[in-house]
Amino acid sequence: MSPLKALIFDVDGTLAETERDGHRIAFNRAFLEAGLDWNWSENLYGKLLEIAGGKERIYHYIQQYNPNVKEDLENLIPQLHQAKTEHYLQLLSSGEIELRLGVKRLIKEAYHQGIKLAIATTSALPNALALLEKHLNPDWFEVIAAGDIVPNKKPSPDIYQYVLQQMNLQASDCLVFEDSYQGLQAAHQAKLKTIITLNNYTKYHDFSLATLVLEHLGEPDKPFTIIQGNVTNKTYFDVELAHSLVNNNGSTGLTMLN
Numbered sequence: 001m002s003p004l005k006a007l008i009f010d011v012d013g014t015l016a017e018t019e020r021d022g023h024r025i026a027f028n029r030a031f032l033e034a035g036l037d038w039n040w041s042e043n044l045y046g047k048l049l050e051i052a053g054g055k056e057r058i059y060h061y062i063q064q065y066n067p068n069v070k071e072d073l074e075n076l077i078p079q080l081h082q083a084k085t086e087h088y089l090q091l092l093s094s095g096e097i098e099l100r101l102g103v104k105r106l107i108k109e110a111y112h113q114g115i116k117l118a119i120a121t122t123s124a125l126p127n128a129l130a131l132l133e134k135h136l137n138p139d140w141f142e143v144i145a146a147g148d149i150v151p152n153k154k155p156s157p158d159i160y161q162y163v164l165q166q167m168n169l170q171a172s173d174c175l176v177f178e179d180s181y182q183g184l185q186a187a188h189q190a191k192l193k194t195i196i197t198l199n200n201y202t203k204y205h206d207f208s209l210a211t212l213v214l215e216h217l218g219e220p221d222k223p224f225t226i227i228q229g230n231v232t233n234k235t236y237f238d239v240e241l242a243h244s245l246v247n248n249n250g251s252t253g254l255t256m257l258n
């Protein structure tokens with residue numbers, strides 16, 4: 001019998017492209033509203049993401065790209081950031097930030113098969129809840145671990161250790177879904193097997209410790225691309241594949257089921 005008991009999901013970049021489709025758009029709306037002609041393209045935002053923190057990111061942009069700012073930055077930056085936060089919540093609650101390919105299908109399937117579900121994110125709880133409420137059902141998740149519920153953010157394993165403790169499960173009973181190097185490090189240090197669904201902002205990260213690296217989870221009519229790892233007889237990620245990855249201590253794949 002398979003030991004698979006739970007699937008644990010990161011939120012940002014994994015459930016949805018919250019940076020590209022959410023935060024970036026919210027920054028641009030705040031700029032527009034303030035009468036600024038700044039527009040953060042998908043590519044530029046990828047570079048700005050190296051700067052952690054929204055206010056710091058705006059400040060860095062002003063310094064680096066030297067737009068012609070006449071306003072007092074000490075007032076302007078917090079105002080822009082506050083407006084951006086409101087726009088972001090609006091984007092979440094309006095459903096404009098969509099789930100990534102295959103996420104809803106996999107989570108529904110797992111829930112209906114009695115596999116436990118959990119969230120492990122170190123970003124704010126209201127943001128995670130707004131996304132789950134709009135597209136899924138927060139009640140399906142046994143644990144929603146978010147924000148500063150643990151002292152250290154990813155790549156610290158704290159958030160994953162907290163989730164395992166809350167669910168009273170062993171790492172070997174679970175599979176994690178992440179999209180970034182920091183997330184993979186956090187899960188790996190908690191001894192969890194990790195599936196990476198990468199995106200444009202994380203595709204150059206080092207994912208050598210991942211069990212499987214995919215472009216996305218795929219759908220029956222939209223096959224995934226396997227970037228690292230071996231999967232046979234599957235063109236999209238489903239619960240059967242999750243079982244086989246947890247069962248297999250060596251190579252990945254479904255050969256043992258055949």
Ligand SMILES: [Mg+2]
Binds near residue numbers: 011013179
């Ligand atoms: Mg992430």
